[in-house]
Amino acid sequence: AQSVTQPDIHITVSEGASLELRCNYSYGATPYLFWYVQSPGQGLQLLLKYFSGDTLVQGIKGFEAEFKRSQSSFNLRKPSVHWSDAAEYFCAVGSPGNQFYFGTGTSLTVIP
Amino acid sequence: NAGVMQNPRHLVRRRGQEARLRCSPMKGHSHVYWYRQLPEEGLKFMVYLQKENIIDESGMPKERFSAEFPKEGPSILRIQQVVRGDSAAYFCASSNQQETQYFGPGTRLLVL
Secondary structure, three states: OOEEEOOOOEEEEEOOOOEEEOOEEEOOOOOEEEEEEEOOOOOEEEEEEEOOOOOEEEOHHHOEEEEEHHHOEEEEEEOOOOHHHOEEEEEEEEOOOOOOEEOOOEEEEEEO | OOOOEEEOOEEEEOOOOOEEEEEEOOOOOOEEEEEEEOOOOOEEEEEEEEOOEEEEOOOOOOOOEEEEOOOOOOEEEEEOOOOHHHOEEEEEEEEOOOOOOEEOOOEEEEEO
């Protein structure tokens, strides 16, 4: 079955601290992997994506993610969090011409 | 280049009324996806359309829900005889060449 698991429902970090959001997936084909961010009342903005090649991908706003096939993971990281990063983060998996499967999201709170 | 546009942004309906949600994909995109987001949950796939064709409607409720993407004009998600359980945020995404999906701001539907 296709699914995405984000084990952390809510994470709180101090501004300037590092961040890692976990994502594990189950997918029957070669996965395309995505991280989106959603601010309250807003739509989803694409942070980064992985299709193939280098397993460490860089995204916008200083985010990066690493694809680990052996662990079926695609964790999102940021070295130093800013207050404006507070939002809901969604991991998604899919493939061309097919629906995306989303995790239930991780809510990030940033403490000044 | 305008992004994915959805209207209305907010929609209030009484039980039994019809709701029509519109989505204009990004310029050059011919693939449209509809997702529903319930409070505190991730996005759930509903339907995938190309111009004048429904490609995958496996996520659509069997009754009251329908979608179209005509040759001209926006994609429409139609909900007939709405019930309180239909209250949710409905997101449209579009893609080109079946790659990355870009999301609109969503329509928040409230059924009274």
